[in-house]
Amino acid sequence: MALLIGCIADDLTGATDVAVTFSREGLTAIQVNGVPDDTLAVADADVIVVALKSRTIAAAEAVAQSLAALHWLQARGARRLYFKICSTFDSTPAGNIGPVADALCEASGARLNVVTPAYPRNARTVYQGHLFVGEALLSDTGMCTHPLTPMTDSNLVRVLGRQTEHRVALLPHAVMALGESAVRDRLGAQIDQGCRHVIADAIDDAELRTLALAMAPQWLATGGAGLAAGLAAALRGEARAPADAAIEWPRGPGVILAGSCSNATLGQLAALGDSLPRRQLDPVCLARDPGAVAAAIDWAKRHLGDRPVLIYASAPPEQVAAAQAALGRERAAQVIEDALRAIAVALAQAGARRFVVAGGETAGAAVEALGVRALAIGPEIAPGVPWTLAADGKPYALALKSGNFGGPDFFSRAFEVAP
Ligand code: ADP
Numbered sequence: 385m386a387l388l389i390g391c392i393a394d395d396l397t398g399a400t401d402v403a404v405t406f407s408r409e410g411l412t413a414i415q416v417n418g419v420p421d422d423t424l425a426v427a428d429a430d431v432i433v434v435a436l437k438s439r440t441i442a443a444a445e446a447v448a449q450s451l452a453a454l455h456w457l458q459a460r461g462a463r464r465l466y467f468k469i470c471s472t473f474d475s476t477p478a479g480n481i482g483p484v485a486d487a488l489c490e491a492s493g494a495r496l497n498v499v500t501p502a503y504p505r506n507a508r509t510v511y512q513g514h515l516f517v518g519e520a521l522l523s524d525t526g527m528c529t530h531p532l533t534p535m536t537d538s539n540l541v542r543v544l545g546r547q548t549e550h551r552v553a554l555l556p557h558a559v560m561a562l563g564e565s566a567v568r569d570r571l572g573a574q575i576d577q578g579c580r581h582v583i584a585d586a587i588d589d590a591e592l593r594t595l596a597l598a599m600a601p602q603w604l605a606t607g608g609a610g611l612a613a614g615l616a617a618a619l620r621g622e623a624r625a626p627a628d629a630a631i632e633w634p635r636g637p638g639v640i641l642a643g644s645c646s647n648a649t650l651g652q653l654a655a656l657g658d659s660l661p662r663r664q665l666d667p668v669c670l671a672r673d674p675g676a677v678a679a680a681i682d683w684a685k686r687h688l689g690d691r692p693v694l695i696y697a698s699a700p701p702e703q704v705a706a707a708q709a710a711l712g713r714e715r716a717a718q719v720i721e722d723a724l725r726a727i728a729v730a731l732a733q734a735g736a737r738r739f740v741v742a743g744g745e746t747a748g749a750a751v752e753a754l755g756v757r758a759l760a761i762g763p764e765i766a767p768g769v770p771w772t773l774a775a776d777g778k779p780y781a782l783a784l785k786s787g788n789f790g791g792p793d794f795f796s797r798a799f800e801v802a803p
Contacts, residue, residue, distance in 0.1 A: 386460075386461030386462070386463055387429070387430070387431065387432060387457065387460050387461055387462040387463065388411065388430045388431060388463055388464065388619050388622055388623070389406070389411070389430065389431045389462065389463070389464045389465075389466050389615065389616075389619070390431075390432060390434075390454070390457030390458070390460065390462025390463075390464070390465055390466070391403075391406075391431055391432065391433040391434065391457075391465075391466040391467075391468055391612070392433075392434050392436065392450050392453045392454065392457070392465070392466070392467050392468065392484075392488070393433055393434065393435050393436060393468035394436055394438045394439040394446070394467075394468065394469055394470070394480065394481075394484070395435070395436070395437060395438070395439045395470070395744035395745065395747075395748055395786075396417065396435045396437060396744060396747045396748040396751055396784055397743070397744040397747050397769075397784045397785055397786035397787075397789070398435075398468050398469070398470055398608075398609075398744060398786060399415050399417075399433045399434070399435030399436075399468065400415060400435070400759070400761075400768075400769070400770065400772060400784045401468075401608075401609045401768035401769070401786060401789070402433055402466070402468045402608075402609050402612045403415045403431070403433045403759070403761050403770075404609075404761050404764055404768060404769075404770040405609040405612045405613050405616065405768065406430070406431045406433070406612060406616050407761045408613075408764070409613050409616030409617055409620060410616065410620045410623055411429075411430035411431050411616050411619065411620070411623045412428075412429045412430045412431070412623070412624060413429055413430065413431040413432070413433060413761060414426050414427060414429045414431075414432050414433070414758060414759070414760065414775065415432075415433045415435055415758065415759040415761070415772070416432060416433070416434050416435065416757065416758050417435045417751055417752070417756060417757050417758065417759065418434075418435070418436070418437075418752065418757065419434070419436065419449050419452045419453055419456070420434060420453070420456050420757075421456075424757060424758065424776075426758060426775075427775075428624065429624075430619075430622075430623050430624055431616075432457060432460065432462075433468070434453040434456070434457065435748075436449050436450065436453060437745065437748035437749075437752070438450060438480055438484065439469075439470070439474055439475070439480060439532075439533070439744065439745070440474075440476075440480075440532045440533060440745065441480070443478055443479035443480050443483040443484075444483075446479060446480035446483065446484050447480075447483050447484055447487040450467075450484045450487060450488060451487055451488075451491055454488055454491055454492060455491075458492075463601055464601050464602075464605070464615070464619075465488060465492055465494070465604050465605070466604075466605050466606075466607075466611075466612060466615065467481075467484065467485055467488055467497075467604060467605070467606040467607075468606075468607070468608070468609070468612065469481050469501060469606060469607065469608065470501065470608065470744070470786070471501045471502075471503040471506060471508040471608030471609065471610065472501065472508065472515070472517065472522060472525075472527050472535060472788065473501045473515055473522070473535065473540060473543060474527075474530065474532075474533040474535065475533055475535075475543070475547060476533055477546045477547065478547070479547050480547075481499075481544060481547055481606070482544055482546075482547025482548035482581075483547065483548070485497045485499070485548070485581065485604060485606050486548055486549075486550060486580070488604050489580060489604050492602075492604065493602065494602055494603050494604040495575050495602075495603065496571060496574070496575050496579070496580070496581075496582065496600075496603045496604070497580060497581045497582070497603065497604040497605075497606055498555075498571065498582050498584055498595065498599050498603055498604070498605050498606065498607075498611075499540070499544065499581055499582065499583050499584065499605075499606040499607060500583065500584040500585070500586050500592070500595065500606075500607045500608075500610070500611055501515060501540070501607055501608045501610070502515075502584075502585075502586035502587070502591075502592060502607070502608065502610045502611065503608040503609050503610035504586075504587065504588050504589055504592075504610060505589070505609075505610065505613075505767055506609075506610075506767060506768065506788075506789070508608065508610065509586065509587040509588075510540065510583065510584065510585050510586055510587070511557055511585055511587055512554070512556060512557065512585065513539055513540050513541040513542075513554045513556075513583050513585065514538045514539055514540070515538050515540055516538070521538040522535050522538040523535060523536050523537055523538045524538075525647075526646060526647040526701075529701040529704075529705075530645075530646075531645055531704050531708070531713065531716075531717060532713070532717065532745065540583045541553070541554050541583050544581055544583065548580065548581060550579075550580030550581060551577075551578055551579045551580055551581070552579070552580070552581045552582070552583065553574045553577070553579040553581070553582050553583070554582070554583050554585070555567065555570055555571065555574070555582050555583065555584040555585060555595075556585055557585040557587065560584065560585050560586065560591045560594060560595070561591075563594060564594050564597045564598045565598075567594055567595060567598035568598040571598060571599070571603075581606075586610065586611070589610070589613065589614065592610050592611050592613065592614030593614040593617050593618060594614075595611065595614060596611065596614035596615040596617070596618040597618050599615075609768055631760065631762065631773055631803075633762070633771075633773060633781055633802075633803040634737040634738070634773075634779045634780060634781050635737060636735055636736060636737025636738060636779075637688040637689060637690075637692070637693070637731075637735055637736045637737065637738070638691075638692035638693070638736065638737075638738040638739070638740065638799055638802075639684070639688075639692060639693050639694075639695070639728070639731050639736045639738070639739050639740070640660070640692050640693070640694040640695070640696070640739075640740045640741075640742070640795055640798075641695055641696070641724050641727065641728060641739065641740070641741045641742070641746065641750055642694070642695075642696035642697070642698045642741075642742040642743065642746070643696070643697050643698065643720055643721065643724055643741075643742065643743040643745065643746030643749075644698055644742045644743030644744075644746060644785075644786075644787030644788075645698050645699055645700070645701070645704050645743075645787070646743075646787030646788045647788075648787060648788045648789065648790060648794075649698050649742045649743065649785075649787050649788075650698055650699075650700060651792050652742070652790060652791075652792060652793075652794045652795055653694075653696055653698055653795075655792045655793060655795075655796075656694065656795055656796065659691075659796070660691055660692055660693065660694045660795075661687040661691065661693050661694065662693075662694040662695075662696070663680055663683055663684065663693075663694070663695050663696075664695075664696055664697070664699075665680060665695065665696065665697040665720060665723055665724075666697075666707070667697065667707040667710075667711060667716040667719050667720050668706075668707055668710050668711065670719040670720065670722075670723050671710075671711055671715065671716075671719045676723070677722075677723045677726050677727065680695060680723065680727060681726070681727055681730040681731070684727065684730075684731055685730070685731065685734045688731065688734055688735060688736060692738075692740070692795075692799055693731075693736075694795070695724070695727055696742075697720040697723075697724070698742070698743075704716075717745065720746075721745065721746065721749040722749075724746060724749055724750055724753075725749050725750065725752070725753035726753070728741075728750045728753050728754055729753050729754065732754055732780065737779055737780055737781065738780070738781045738782075738783075738799075738802060739754070739780060739781070739782045739783070740782075740783045740785065740795060740798045740799075741782065741783070741784050741785065742785045742787060743785075743786075743787050744786050744787065747784040747785070751782065751784065754774075754778065754780060754782075755778065756774045756776065756778050756780060756782065757776045758774070758775040758776045759772040759773065759774060759775055759782070760772065760773045760775040762781070762803055763801055763803055764801075765783055765785075765790070765794065765797055765798045765801050766785075766789055766790040766791060766794055766797070767789070768786070768789050769783060769784070769785045769786070769789050769790055769794075770783070771783050771798075771801070771802060771803060772784065781802065781803070783798050
């Protein structure tokens with residue numbers, strides 16, 4: 385049976401978010417980490433989500449990886465293509481949403497790219513092309529000081545317009561409200577007018593489903609987990625029956641690694657108080673002291689046990705700004721990601737089996753370091769954040785959290801619901 389949906393996600397936690405969404409909506413989903421090659425055998429599924437780490441790399445490299453993923457998915461008969469981006473549209477004027485979407489359209493022959501990061505369940509809505517997080521415009525949230533992709537403009541037609549040479553149009557709420565056939569007609573007219581990308585308003589799940597029903601299968605769909613849920617609901621009748629083999633979850637010491645500086649993660653770390661052994665990594669110290677990582681590893685090994693160990697670089701905007709002023713934005717992020725990679729590997733060797741990782745880039749680094757190539761989806765800790773099981777024989781359970789996700793008690797809840 386052909387794949388119903390081939391999905392390419394621009395970061396790892398986003399991939400997990402979309403995989404759990406498809407699975408919650410009744411499609412079987414497998415997540416593959418990194419550009420797969422032909423040596424990777426994956427079970428049959430309705431959806432395969434290829435998790436890239438392409439959100440903030442050079443646009444040309446993001447395009448190359450996305451095209452490689454596209455070809456792999458096409459070889460598995462993918463009937464629809466979904467480009468999963470962050471529900472806060474994380475990107476810079478250089479990309480990578482525009483360049484990757486353009487390349488995917490050209491390589492797949494899609495005449496239109498329908499885009500909406502709306503994810504009403506997580507309070508992301510799009511109205512008149514503007515992205516809201518709860519009641520606030522995106523640019524009025526903590527995203528305006530994100531370490532890698534500061535989002536200072538909420539008008540997505542404008543934001544995407546800076547990332548592509550093709551025309552970007554709006555599918556406004558007034559048309560969405562008229563239903564599926566009006567939406568289909570408008571999208572068809574927008575193709576005739578020479579538009580390549582359409583930012584679609586959506587303020588609730590019903591509108592996302594309408595949009596999914598109105599889209600032609602051969603168009604590219606770009607969005608967050610919200611549009612994916614709409615698409616899954618529209619395609620549910622075509623899903624294969626789920627296999628129900630019992631999953632064996634690894635037991636063993638837990639580790640929390642946090643590199644997200646989002647307000648949500650900072651709040652979640654604060655909520656832990658001193659209930660767990662914790663240690664903060666300072667990027668300036670990491671860059672200057674060659675023994676800093678080994679010292680953190682020694683400390684963590686001594687604390688591995690019944691209670692999870694917490695190691696974090698997460699810091700409020702003024703500390704991030706100071707580190708970036710001292711080291712540069714990329715180097716600050718790099719030293720932290722390198723440190724967390726080394727720590728993940730050392731603690732796995734020391735017996736850690738359950739890893740909770742906060743931050744999309746951070747989780748990508750940790751999973752790559754642990755050599756986990758495929759993930760099966762387990763119970764959800766918070767919307768969009770499930771426990772996952774390494775599906776390639778590695779003995780790890782992983783919970784990969786996008787920075788902004790989860791309630792204040794996320795970290796303690798993770799270990800309460802751990803299977
Ligand atoms: P999110 O999911 O919140 O976007 P990410 O892990 O994707 O989180 O991105 C956060 C980035 O910020 C990472 O590259 C991380 O290395 C970097 N970072 C974390 N802590 C600091 C800090 N104290 N100073 C500078 N950069 C930091």
